[in-house]
Amino acid sequence: MTEPSQYALLLRFRDLVTEPGGNIAEHRRIIRQRGYAWWGWWSRQREEVPRRVFEQLFPSETVPTEILLFDSGMMRMYRTSARKAVVAPSHLGVNSPEFEATPEYYVRGRYPAWFRLEDDIVPIEASSALIVGRPTLDPDFTSLGSKHSEQLFDFDALRDDGATLWVAMSTRS
Amino acid sequence: MKTELARLALEALATSQFKPFGDKLATQVLPDSFGILGNADLVERIAQQIGHSDITKWITRPLTWNAELYDPHVTLSAADNVVHLLWQDLSARLARKLDAVAHRTSLTSRGAVLCFFGRAQFNIIVEYTRSGGGAIRLRPLAALLDPNGVLEVTNLLDGATAEVRNAIKNVAFSVDKLVYQRGCIIHVHRQREDVFGPTIDTVILGELLAELLDDLDFERKLSALEVGPGSGLLSTILATSEHVVDLTAVDLNGSAVACTLKNLQINDATLDARHQLVRVRAERFDAKQFVAPFDLIVCNPPYIPGEPSSSSPSMKEYGRAVGGLDLCIEILRSLPNLLTPDGVLLLMASSLSDGEVVSCIPSEFEAVKALGSGSRRVPLDVDIVWHNPAWRAQLLSEQRIEEDTSGVLWHYLRPLWIRRREVGK
Secondary structure, three states: OOOHHHEEEEEEEOOOOOOOOHHHHHHHHHHHHHOOEEEEOOOOOOOOOOHHHHHHHOOOOOOOEEEEEEEOOOOEEEEEEEEEEEEOOOOOOEOOOOHHHOOHHHOOOOEOEEEEEOOOOEEEOOOEEEEEEOOOOOOOOOOOOOOOOOEEEEHHHHHHOOOOEEEEEOOOO | OHHHHHHHHHHHHHHOOOHHHHHHHHOOOOOOHHHHHHOHHHHHHHHHHHOOOOHHHHHHOHHHHOHHHOOOOOOOOHHHHHHHHHHHHHHHHHHHHHHHHHHHOOOOOEEEEEEEEOOOOEEEEEEEEEOOOOOEEEEEEEEEEOOOOOOOHHHHHOOOOHHHHHHHHHHHHOOEEEEEEOOEEEEEEOOOOOOOOOOHHHHHHHHHHHHHHHHOOOOOOEEEEEEOOOOOHHHHHHHHOOOEEEEEEEEOOHHHHHHHHHHHHHOOOOOOOOOOEEEEEEOOOOHHHOOOOEEEEEEOOOOEOOOOOOOOHHHHHHHHHHEOOHHHHHHHHHHHHHEEEEEEEEEOOEOOOHHHHHHOOOOOEEEEEOOOOOOEEEEOOOHHHHOOHHHHHHHHHOOOOEEOOOOOEEEEEOOEEEEEOOOOO
């Protein structure tokens, strides 16, 4: 069985309410100032919250999980890590746990999940990702322990996919 | 509306399907989210799941409001989720309202909102903190059942932690008085605005008004009059309702008119907002000034009998606001011309004077106690009565008020619905 640390959580985003590069710049600024920043997952309406997968990706606050952030506007990939996730108890979403550690442009929004990013966000040289599962759209994908086939998604495929969140192979493994 | 919401909450508790309940909460007009905790069946079922029946603790415990606790490993029970959804709905609405207040006033960066639900059965004090960029963080600081006033400091401080005690003291001394009821927020700057209320009387009337508006047929449109809006809570509730298409409010106090207008704007309930006509006028009430009768009239008039005898001009002004039955009697005598045939007056009355008030109701009208057979015992927080021994003794001897062992004076609020008698009765 592969340990969760061999997996990464890949989140797609786009700078719709900030200038190009603004999302990353703002989270990075807060991380440098406070040591961490909260990243809200902007899901699509038909995506389900993969609570079981989150439980396995974030088993405790001592184990960092690799977070890959894919900017579908700039077609760039970034890497950071998170030790804590917050999942909204209901479909209405939840506010950021700490607005002081959240960029102001979405601090008042309610999202299905938030991730506490704790490492500097760095760009990585990549043009694709090894996707293990699409848990928000695939209700059968609940366990990271079961055997999953890996699929190579290039940036175009990540941009055009119906999901905005994937389980990917860690770029460090 | 409230029954339907309670039914959906019960259904959510039974099935763990929260969407219908959450969706209904989010689409309420004149929302009274925590008011559903007046439903005994719902309270019993939530208590069974949570393990205790202290409603105030359900509201203030971190699991209800602190998102940091929502780890993926934490699964909330159905009851936890229902209470969380009530909080989520309240906090979403409050955040928007506080934003609107901050755009109109110089709101302090930290303070609290006094929120009321049910017939003022639940009081939740919500602390807010605004960041430099305008983000608002909210937390239910304390909750109280059946409060005696809009800020009942004594009971709130009783058993509170040091942090909560400090926060409550800050609320009491803050220049910003913020009251939230039925989706409306009222702001009063305690130093700059010389206005009355909102008081517990206003909050009780607000709920009665909202219940009336909730029960109206979808198509029913009303014209409404408020006499003496003070800080504007009742006018705002009226103007927020889609049933009220024409609202007039008159107050002798120019500062009250300005405050009412400000609060109508804060709540986006002003001119043309929904093809309404809203007039707020600084003038003495005079029934002859109105060209057409109203479907609904509301008034929280002075109800302390006997003219206060104070030589100080400011006390005389204050005395006019709280003492004497002239306004009440004038409204009642004007009712035949002031109310449409199906019209109704909601009038706050009190044990202080309800005998005199009822005797002034024109014979073709009848009064129904708005709180049913009950009444609400509240302190008489009127210092001109405390400081006038003769007046105070007279009110006590006539059993209009009561004095408890600690010297606090109490009276009973008995709001009335007054409408024309049905023909043949």
